[in-house]
Amino acid sequence: MMTKRRVTLTVNGEHVEPLVEANALLVNVLREELQLTGTKYCCGTGQCGGCTVLVNGEPILSCLTLAVAVDGADILTIEGVAKPDGSLDPIQEAFLDHGAVQCGFCTPGMILMAKDLLAHDPSPSEERIREHLRGNLCRCTGYHRIVKAIGSCGQ
Amino acid sequence: MRKTKTKTVTSTTYLRPTDLNDLQQIMAEHQGRAAVVAGATDMIPQMRAGRTLPAVLVDLCEIAELSFIREEHGSIAIGATTTMAKLASSPIIASGSPFLATAARQVGHPQTRNRATIGGNLANASPSADTAPPLLALGAAVQIMSPDGAIRDVPLHQFFHSYRVTDLGEGDVLTRITFPRPPDGAAGRFTKIGLRSASSISVASVAVMLEMEETTCRTARVAAGSVAPIPMRVFRIEELLEGHEIGETLVEECSELLRAEISPISDVRGSDKYRSYVASAVLKRQIEMAVADRRTFGA
Numbered sequence: 001m002m003t004k005r006r007v008t009l010t011v012n013g014e015h016v017e018p019l020v021e022a023n024a025l026l027v028n029v030l031r032e033e034l035q036l037t038g039t040k041y042c043c044g045t046g047q048c049g050g051c052t053v054l055v056n057g058e059p060i061l062s063c064l065t066l067a068v069a070v071d072g073a074d075i076l077t078i079e080g081v082a083k084p085d086g087s088l089d090p091i092q093e094a095f096l097d098h099g100a101v102q103c104g105f106c107t108p109g110m111i112l113m114a115k116d117l118l119a120h121d122p123s124p125s126e127e128r129i130r131e132h133l134r135g136n137l138c139r140c141t142g143y144h145r146i147v148k149a150i151g152s153c154g155q
Numbered sequence: 156m157r158k159t160k161t162k163t164v165t166s167t168t169y170l171r172p173t174d175l176n177d178l179q180q181i182m183a184e185h186q187g188r189a190a191v192v193a194g195a196t197d198m199i200p201q202m203r204a205g206r207t208l209p210a211v212l213v214d215l216c217e218i219a220e221l222s223f224i225r226e227e228h229g230s231i232a233i234g235a236t237t238t239m240a241k242l243a244s245s246p247i248i249a250s251g252s253p254f255l256a257t258a259a260r261q262v263g264h265p266q267t268r269n270r271a272t273i274g275g276n277l278a279n280a281s282p283s284a285d286t287a288p289p290l291l292a293l294g295a296a297v298q299i300m301s302p303d304g305a306i307r308d309v310p311l312h313q314f315f316h317s318y319r320v321t322d323l324g325e326g327d328v329l330t331r332i333t334f335p336r337p338p339d340g341a342a343g344r345f346t347k348i349g350l351r352s353a354s355s356i357s358v359a360s361v362a363v364m365l366e367m368e369e370t371t372c373r374t375a376r377v378a379a380g381s382v383a384p385i386p387m388r389v390f391r392i393e394e395l396l397e398g399h400e401i402g403e404t405l406v407e408e409c410s411e412l413l414r415a416e417i418s419p420i421s422d423v424r425g426s427d428k429y430r431s432y433v434a435s436a437v438l439k440r441q442i443e444m445a446v447a448d449r450r451t452f453g454a
Contacts, residue, residue: 022169022212025199045200047354049266058240058269064199065270068169069214113265134353135264 007071012080020067027051027062038078038108049136052109053077059116078108098149102140109136114150123154171214182302187325189213193236194270197279232333235274251336254343255289264353274329280319287386288362289345291378295334302326315385341366342448344441348433357381358425359434363441372396382417382434389416401446410439
């Protein structure tokens with residue numbers, strides 16, 4: 001039986017201190033302790049990108065990260081992307097406008113990666129977009145509309 | 156995809172030392188019971204699949220002294236917890252050893268590259284570790300700290316002993332990787348063949364670094380991955396090249412020699428025959444391109 005410990009996190013701007021076991025994965029802590037189910041437990045082996053979150057501004061896979069390993073970190077999940085008043089981020093609007101969401105399962109990961117890309121490269125080429133999404137699998141859309149949606153956010 | 160047994164990893168103790176002294180004390184206490192991790196991007200899947208069940212996990216990510224890329228007395232030194240993302244975007248690596256950046260850029264995908272580290276890539280010692288062939292071609296050495304605090308340097312081609320067995324003993328920690336900064340005229344190339352363009356364990360990989368004097372090869376280093384139990388230097392090809400004019404015949408000989416030197420297996424990703432074929436084809440192209448680079452950029 002493992003003793004639990006408190007980790008200190010800032011999740012979507014909010015300070016939280018969940019009690020976690022040493023072997024708890026970040027994805028499970030987000031979904032089950034913090035009820036933030038936008039981040040998906042998808043393949044569980046680090047290949048599909050459905051569990052992507054931004055930790056200290058960098059996209060990582062929460063299914064491959066222990067919660068204790070990110071103690072003290074600033075985390076952004078999909079729930080933190082829309083503005084506090086509920087209005088959508090331009091990337092989210094673009095996804096809707098372009099029909100880039102079908103089942104929606106890959107969408108949180110895709111949007112977070114898009115946010116990361118546009119923060120570093122405000123006007124990415126199609127190739128650059130596809131390169132940045134290499135760690136995000138989609139079973140529905142064939143990627144085309146996702147790429148177009150992100151491209152439309154470029155300046 | 157690999158099956159996972161449980162939703163969590165099996166481990167009872169997680170420790171996160173804040174500096175090297177702290178680390179050394181922890182390793183002295185736990186020795187072989189401790190598994191050292193940084194990004195843990197391969198460790199966690201291994202633990203979840205039950206392939207390794209360490210009692211203690213020691214996370215190196217807080218130790219600032221282990222993450223760096225710098226030039227030191229004509230060498231380039233890289234801290235063990237330097238991520239693939241940092242290697243891929245480092246101006247020092249881009250100017251000194253761009254083919255190492257090429258390899259780092261092809262590990263996993265953007266998310267894993269923010270966590271996967273060069274030290275982890277080598278210590279994990281998969282035969283397909285992508286940073287291994289370029290580091291072997293660069294003549295790299297690793298520095299290892301023992302639980303008693305002793306430090307030793309091991310040339311990378313002596314670091315890999317057999318399948319997933321390295322020079323790391325119980326309680327040892329790989330702390331840094333160094334290699335001489337290649338001379339300006341040296342041309343290095345790395346190619347990885349995988350089943351897709353990302354998240355792909357190499358089917359075969361080849362790294363070549365040549366230093367040319369006109370059309371004659373002055374020094375050659377050749378390394379291959381995923382075609383033997385360990386990432387390997389191919390010394391016999393280097394001997395064949397060094398001091399000779401590189402023409403079509405010699406390149407063909409090198410390509411044939413590679414087939415004889417490697418010992419690929421057949422697995423889910425490819426057959427031994429295919430690996431042999433593709434590795435020798437890639438080597439041929441690498442040498443031709445490295446020679447052409449040298450001619451194009453002059454000096």
